[in-house]
Amino acid sequence: MHCNSIADLNQYCDSLKSDSQKNQIIISTNATCCLLQGAREVADAFQEEIDRQGLADTTQIVLSGCLGFCEIEPMVILTDQDILYQKVKAKDVPQIIEKSILGDDVIQRLLFRDPVTKKRNRNRDLMTFYQKQNRLILGNNERIQPTSIDDYLAIGGYQTAAKVLFEKTPEEILDDIEKAGLRGRGGGGFPVARKWRSCRKAESEDGVRYVICNADEGDPGAYMDRSVLEGNPHSVIEGMIIGSFAVGSHEGYVYVRAEYPLAVEHLEQAIRDAESMGFLGDNILGGGHAFRIKIVQGAGAFVCGESTALMASIEGRVGRPRAKYVHTVEKGLNQRPTVLNNVETWANVARIMQIGADEFRRIGTEGSPGTKIFSLVGKISNTGLVEVPMGITLREIIFDIGGGIPNGREFKAVQTGGPSGGCIPEELLDLPVDFDELTKVGSMMGSGGMIVMDEDTCMVDVARYFTSFLKGESCGKCVACREGVARLSEILERICAGEGIEEDIDTIKELGEYLADSSLCALGSTAANPVMTTLKYFKHEYDEHIQDGYCRSGVCKGLFQYEIDPEACTGCAACSKVCPTEAILGERKEPHEIQQDLCIKCGECYKACKFDAIAKAHVSEVVV
Amino acid sequence: MTETKDGKRGSVLVVGAGIAGVQAAMDLAESGFKVHLVERNPSIGGAMVQLDKTFPTNDCSMCIVSPKLVEASRHNNIELHTYTEVESFSGSAGAFQVTLREKARSVDADKCTGCGNCVAACPVRQVVRVQDIFELEPNEETRAVDEIIDGSGTNREALIHILQRVNATFGYLPEDAIRRVALRLSLSFAEVYGTVSFYKSFSLEPKGEHIIQVCMGTACHVRGAAGVLEEFENRLSVEAGGTTDDGKFTIETVNCLGACALGPIVVVDGEYHGNMSLSKVSGVIDTYAKRAS
Numbered sequence: 001m002h003c004n005s006i007a008d009l010n011q012y013c014d015s016l017k018s019d020s021q022k023n024q025i026i027i028s029t030n031a032t033c034c035l036l037q038g039a040r041e042v043a044d045a046f047q048e049e050i051d052r053q054g055l056a057d058t059t060q061i062v063l064s065g066c067l068g069f070c071e072i073e074p075m076v077i078l079t080d081q082d083i084l085y086q087k088v089k090a091k092d093v094p095q096i097i098e099k100s101i102l103g104d105d106v107i108q109r110l111l112f113r114d115p116v117t118k119k120r121n122r123n124r125d126l127m128t129f130y131q132k133q134n135r136l137i138l139g140n141n142e143r144i145q146p147t148s149i150d151d152y153l154a155i156g157g158y159q160t161a162a163k164v165l166f167e168k169t170p171e172e173i174l175d176d177i178e179k180a181g182l183r184g185r186g187g188g189g190f191p192v193a194r195k196w197r198s199c200r201k202a203e204s205e206d207g208v209r210y211v212i213c214n215a216d217e218g219d220p221g222a223y224m225d226r227s228v229l230e231g232n233p234h235s236v237i238e239g240m241i242i243g244s245f246a247v248g249s250h251e252g253y254v255y256v257r258a259e260y261p262l263a264v265e266h267l268e269q270a271i272r273d274a275e276s277m278g279f280l281g282d283n284i285l286g287g288g289h290a291f292r293i294k295i296v297q298g299a300g301a302f303v304c305g306e307s308t309a310l311m312a313s314i315e316g317r318v319g320r321p322r323a324k325y326v327h328t329v330e331k332g333l334n335q336r337p338t339v340l341n342n343v344e345t346w347a348n349v350a351r352i353m354q355i356g357a358d359e360f361r362r363i364g365t366e367g368s369p370g371t372k373i374f375s376l377v378g379k380i381s382n383t384g385l386v387e388v389p390m391g392i393t394l395r396e397i398i399f400d401i402g403g404g405i406p407n408g409r410e411f412k413a414v415q416t417g418g419p420s421g422g423c424i425p426e427e428l429l430d431l432p433v434d435f436d437e438l439t440k441v442g443s444m445m446g447s448g449g450m451i452v453m454d455e456d457t458c459m460v461d462v463a464r465y466f467t468s469f470l471k472g473e474s475c476g477k478c479v480a481c482r483e484g485v486a487r488l489s490e491i492l493e494r495i496c497a498g499e500g501i502e503e504d505i506d507t508i509k510e511l512g513e514y515l516a517d518s519s520l521c522a523l524g525s526t527a528a529n530p531v532m533t534t535l536k537y538f539k540h541e542y543d544e545h546i547q548d549g550y551c552r553s554g555v556c557k558g559l560f561q562y563e564i565d566p567e568a569c570t571g572c573a574a575c576s577k578v579c580p581t582e583a584i585l586g587e588r589k590e591p592h593e594i595q596q597d598l599c600i601k602c603g604e605c606y607k608a609c610k611f612d613a614i615a616k617a618h619v620s621e622v623v624v
Numbered sequence: 625m626t627e628t629k630d631g632k633r634g635s636v637l638v639v640g641a642g643i644a645g646v647q648a649a650m651d652l653a654e655s656g657f658k659v660h661l662v663e664r665n666p667s668i669g670g671a672m673v674q675l676d677k678t679f680p681t682n683d684c685s686m687c688i689v690s691p692k693l694v695e696a697s698r699h700n701n702i703e704l705h706t707y708t709e710v711e712s713f714s715g716s717a718g719a720f721q722v723t724l725r726e727k728a729r730s731v732d733a734d735k736c737t738g739c740g741n742c743v744a745a746c747p748v749r750q751v752v753r754v755q756d757i758f759e760l761e762p763n764e765e766t767r768a769v770d771e772i773i774d775g776s777g778t779n780r781e782a783l784i785h786i787l788q789r790v791n792a793t794f795g796y797l798p799e800d801a802i803r804r805v806a807l808r809l810s811l812s813f814a815e816v817y818g819t820v821s822f823y824k825s826f827s828l829e830p831k832g833e834h835i836i837q838v839c840m841g842t843a844c845h846v847r848g849a850a851g852v853l854e855e856f857e858n859r860l861s862v863e864a865g866g867t868t869d870d871g872k873f874t875i876e877t878v879n880c881l882g883a884c885a886l887g888p889i890v891v892v893d894g895e896y897h898g899n900m901s902l903s904k905v906s907g908v909i910d911t912y913a914k915r916a917s
Binding site: 602 | 676684687744779780782783784785787788818819822823824825826841842843845848851878880881882884885886887896898901902903
């Protein structure tokens with residue numbers, strides 16, 4: 001149905017409310033990672049069983065987007081019974097229906113066992129993973145099927161935009177956003193209201209202004225934006241409608257990574273549906289505001305997440321950043337005033353206008369109100385997307401929500417801010433997370449990647465990894481970045497190969513300063529952050545690599561060797577079974593031994609040993 | 625113009641203000657000759673200013689050439705004649721008579737500061753440019769390109785989208801297809817080629833039957849993706865980015881697939897394999913080696 005007025009919309013929404021009293025089975029099949037773990041098969045099994053037993057009148061399956069807890073997918077939530085089952089397989093489905101939906105039983109073996117409390121928990125309120133979160137943006141994912149605009153309307157969607165369009169002036173919207181203190185969630189943390197105001201004020205020769213949603217989520221280890229687009233694309237569109245009205249724009253773009261096919265698919269459908277309902281078009285809800293959105297797919301260039309490079313890419317050009325003497329809010333896409341915000345920011349806009357600026361300000365800190373979504377990944381028990389109020393400490397995120405480090409290993413560092421960020425050591429874990437605090441210790445908020453590292457992660461290797469990533473992604477425009485990062489990468493490769501020299505440390509520091517001073521865009525000026533922060537907090541590891549030729553974490557091949565402690569070895573043969581080169585010899589129940597000349601240092605035996613009998617040691621002198 | 629002892633005149637005409645012409649003009653001017661530097665294009669610098677680096681030292685080409693251009697334009701002994709062509713010349717060494725045609729620039733070169741405001745203000749955007757492309761005999765590739773362009777229009781904005789579709793059709797971008805795109809969009813071949821080589825998702829070479837993508841995101845990296853990649857490379861005897869000799873497999877790396885809970889992760893022909901370890905690699909290869917593409 002096409003809504004020509006706000007009355008049409010209200011009438012349509014009322015008609016939706018009648019049939020939502022069924023028992024809901026929530027399964028996340030509309031997110032890439034859940035699909036990979038077999039959520040689709042589970043959903044199909046439920047559907048088949050419900051049809052077979054004729055339960056369709058009372059039970060309904062909700063195929064939702066990302067529910068956040070990737071580690072325990074596919075998970076199934078039964079709303080009436082208030083039960084969450086983890087790692088469900090298709091063969092578990094008949095039992096779940098019989099015991100928990102038709103009966104009153106809880107299947108213990110499918111409940112989540114909390115790594116912190118060691119208890120099996122029945123629902124999310126009892127799980128430490130969810131307890132400390134505030135799912136302002138992600139919370140709606142479980143209530144809707146992302147491909148259904150009716151679902152979004154049923155939870156109040158588009159009604160905020162409609163209200164704002166009819167009841168507020170653009171100035172009032174700007175005031176509200178300013179009062180809420182919303183800062184850009186893409187990493188920089190620039191005040192959104194100030195950006196919008198400059199764009200609204202900027203002169204445009206033909207009155208054309210653009211709003212763009214940056215969905216080019218290039219930071220490795222970050223997938224918040226993907227989950228929002230996959231799980232709730234309408235919330236981004238609604239935010240953009242409000243933003244376009246506030247700055248006086250009629251054309252919008254979403255620039256999305258081509259690596260996210262499902263996000264593109266959902267967004268395309270969402271835009272089509274919003275157009276046919278009259279939320280996008282030449283005369284939105286008959287109120288006179290015109291706004292349309294186009295999708296542009298990226299082509300695999302990290303630097304295109306930078307504002308000016310992104311706009312060049314939309315224009316069909318090579319994505320190289322330009323100097324910003326003239327800001328993009330004055331001359332951006334096609335030389336017209338342009339507002340660029342990231343996915344999470346746009347989703348926040350709609351929420352702020354819905355709950356009000358005062359309510360929003362109650363969450364988070366004075367300087368950084370609201371919540372932030374992080375992808376908590378790496379060496380962590382509870383991998384997943386977590387949405388936390390700003391100001392929470394890193395320790396709470398990693399050890400309470402994240403459940404700490406798996407396999408009894410020690411925490412070493414957490415990396416935030418992607419390739420431009422830095423590594424934060426144990427002693428700074430009580431730092432409150434907001435835009436300003438993280439910058440103070442040499443890292444940054446970034447778009448929200450949070451990669452946890454344990455004792456088996458080599459910090460020199462991490463610095464090498466990020467630097468070599470940036471070497472490949474530098475667009476080549478500025479000499480400092482093109483040549484400087486390449487030299488930095490060469491030095492780190494050398495240190496990791498055990499060929500580092502004392503002077504390397506000084507050279508790295510010098511290069512780092514040059515990079516920060518003489519690059520045009522943030523890619524170059526922050527490129528040295530990973531190596532500078534690891535050097536600041538983990539200098540001893542650099543020293544060990546250079547002076548002793550030793551990598552304590554067992555990552556840099558050639559700088560360590562695996563050794564079996566004959567006292568601890570029980571001769572279980574678990575190690576020799578997994579060794580791909582058959583380098584481990586030994587009789588059953590007798591201590592085993594590693595043939596160093598055959599060992600490729602893959603670490604499979606180290607992971608397989610249950611008795612801590614395999615250790616990383618200095619390379620022994622080769623006897624010729 | 626000064627007459628020398630033997631009746632020869634002391635001024636020199638240098639035709640073409642590329643790097644060679646500019647250098648020659650400067651050397652002559654430094655030796656005390658009056659130099660007329662003629663260039664057909666509106667600006668001096670020639671081809672070298674379009675290059676990124678120079679062989680064999682990989683020096684930045686603009687860093688070498690731009691100071692020379694500035695010097696040439698300011699030198700008292702050099703008179704620039706840009707946008708000018710040589711019509712005819714006569715005479716013999718020492719006393720040539722040359723006729724130059726200076727094309728109408730419609731701008732007072734003495735007053736122009738090169739601020740660029742006029743370019744921005746000009747309402748005519750469609751610049752007619754010299755095409756370095758030729759009409760190709762229609763073949764399978766150009767026909768596929770035409771079909772895609774007919775659906776998307778010939779705006780510059782559509783370039784990347786068109787290239788993505790062509791890349792998806794052939795698995796890579798054949799040269800004929802790139803030439804056809806350039807012709808249809810009124811862009812130079814170099815411009816389209818530059819765009820193709822900038823973005824990672826375009827390939828200039830055909831790929832294997834099965835494409836193995838190893839995720840190198842940070843989360844996968846700390847969980848040992850480098851080892852998994854190495855194992856694939858060793859087992860297939862080909863480095864990342866390359867294709868096996870029998871054309872069966874191509875190994876690629878991707879920056880992040882955003883499925884970090886399953887790291888290290890490998891995608892073969894769009895099918896995901898999570899929690900990879902070295903021991904699983906051979907199994908994955910065997911599965912696809914048996915399967916037809």
